[in-house]
Amino acid sequence: MRELLNDLDKAFENKVRMGIMSALYVNEYLDFSTLKNLLGVTDGNLASHLKALEKREYLVFKKEFLNRKPNTKYYATKTGKDAFKKHIGAIEKLLNNK
């Protein structure tokens, strides 16, 4: 039981961060505006959570220009995907143990 609780990742306790990782887990990449629309959060809010995940090396981004407008693409890293998988696995086991 304690081990399972250790598998729960603090980084995903926040709803926005959990949402970002869920979306990036099943997509090769997503851009800032798509993420913003999916999650329904403000620019500043999204940016700060993206930064937090980036700090943990759970995601990386690439800046590009699309029709001369900046377009940032976010990718989940292998570390990030593994951590998220472990997190989901822990939740599922906790639910099954009950």
Place this chain on the structure above:
Amino acid sequence: MEEQYKSDLKEIKDMMNRSSRFISLNGASGISVGVIALVGAYLAYANVFKQLGELNLKPIEITRPIFSNLLLIALMTLIIAIISAVFFTTRESKKLNQDIWDIQTKRLVINLSIPLVTGGLVCLFFLLKGYIALLTPLTLIFHGLALVNASQYTLKAIRGLGILIIILGILALFFLNYGIWFWAVGFGLLHILYGLMMQFRIKS
């Protein structure tokens, strides 16, 4: 705590779904495609099938007017249906604030096209060889397969529609003389019905 975990899992699944599927598909596009298909079916019946008499597995001699009429009607129906579907999904995308040509759309179009183009070529082959009765069941079957294939990348309801159309196509093989009627039901009525269902579900 348990409730919290459950809602987390649900949110994760929901987000994975919403972010990886093309969700701008809407009832209006289904209804418009269905109506166009009915017009196409009527034109094909009045201009081609009515004159052919009893249809069965034996090939008939394909004359110039039969070939060009049928191909013209089929292509016009296809092009107008695609234009109307693009029009209504683009409108919906703008409402949902989604880019129409994003990753989800590309995936959907590619996976829809593979069975559809294959079917188109197979049907063209049979048309040239005179097996005109096979065209209605085969277009139904390939269209159904295309929908089932594409349903992984868009609204799940499309899968059920695809399966129904495949069943209709297989049934049509046993009633070759009534192929155009099966075609009108599959491409016309079922699309309209599904369109209405989707429209209704979203509003309620």
